[in-house]
Amino acid sequence: MSDxxxxxxIGMDAAFEQAFISYKKENGIPIGACLINNxxxxxxGVGHNExxxxxxxxxxxxxxxxxxxxxxxxxxxxxxxxxxxxxxxxMCTGTVLLYGIKRIVVGEDKTFEGEIELLEKRxxxxxxxxxxxxxxxxxxxxxxxxxxVWNEDIGEED
Numbered sequence: 182m183s184d185x186x187x188x189x190x191i192g193m194d195a196a197f198e199q200a201f202i203s204y205k206k207e208n209g210i211p212i213g214a215c216l217i218n219n220x221x222x223x224x225x226g227v228g229h230n231e232x233x234x235x236x237x238x239x240x241x242x243x244x245x246x247x248x249x250x251x252x253x254x255x256x257x258x259x260x261x262x263x264x265x266x267x268x269x270x271x272m273c274t275g276t277v278l279l280y281g282i283k284r285i286v287v288g289e290d291k292t293f294e295g296e297i298e299l300l301e302k303r304x305x306x307x308x309x310x311x312x313x314x315x316x317x318x319x320x321x322x323x324x325x326x327x328x329x330v331w332n333e334d335i336g337e338e339d
Contacts, residue, residue, distance in 0.1 A: 185219075185262070189286055189309075192217045192264035195227050196288065197315050199242065200266045203229035204323055210334050211319045212242035215264040216250050218257065219284065225261065226250030232334060241334075242266065243273035247280070258282050266316040268295025270335065278304045285309070288316030292324065293335060 192215045199213025210230040217224050228245030231237055240248070243265050258280040266288035269277060274296035277285065285300060287310045300306040324331045 188217055188219070188222050188262065189264075189311075191215075191222075191224070192262060193266075193286060193288060193311060193313060195224060196242070196264040196266050197313070197319075199227050199229035199246075200316070200319055203231070203234075203242075204319060207231075207234050209233040210330065211323050212265070212267045214242040214246035214266070216246055216282075217262050217264070219260050219262055225253070225257075230334070233330065239272065241270060241273050243269055244276055247276060255281060262286060264288075266313070267320060268293050268297055268310070269300070271296050271299075274299055274304075277306065283307060286311060288313040289320070291317055292320040 195215035196213040200211040203209040204211035210232060212230040215224060215227045226246055226249040228242060228249045230242045231240040231245050261282055262284040263277060263282050264286045268287050268290035277300060284307045289312055290310050297308050300308050
């Protein structure tokens with residue numbers, strides 16, 4: 182586990198930076214993600230929720246990140262950690278399971294519980310929830326400001 186201490190800091194900082202960009206610079210939903218290769222410790226890609234910016238139903242933080250990584254061999258995904266500021270929804274969880282990503286670091290699951298249990302049980306993923314106060318605070322601020330947009334993002338009724 183100690184091999185991941187520095188990588189986890191880099192990954193979560195990059196994911197949070199993406200959440201900040203989405204919300205504060207692009208007026209979008211503050212969810213960011215980063216994919217790092219566990220063997221080389223290199224950042225492969227980053228992304229953030231772009232549902233508002235691109236009028237997209239599927240560009241959540243995690244899917245945006247993976248899109249920005251481009252096409253990768255299955256073996257690459259299996260040796261990566263996905264960092265996300267918020268617990269993944271069912272769509273993003275399905276993407277993680279499809280590509281066999283085995284390690285996920287989550288900034289927080291207080292705002293949205295997501296599908297951590299599915300990742301662990303079905304995917305055999307190691308899921309680490311950091312309860313990063315930055316991630317909690319930015320989501321609290323956003324939800325207070327735009328509850329209707331948040332409800333739409335998680336598929337809730339108006």
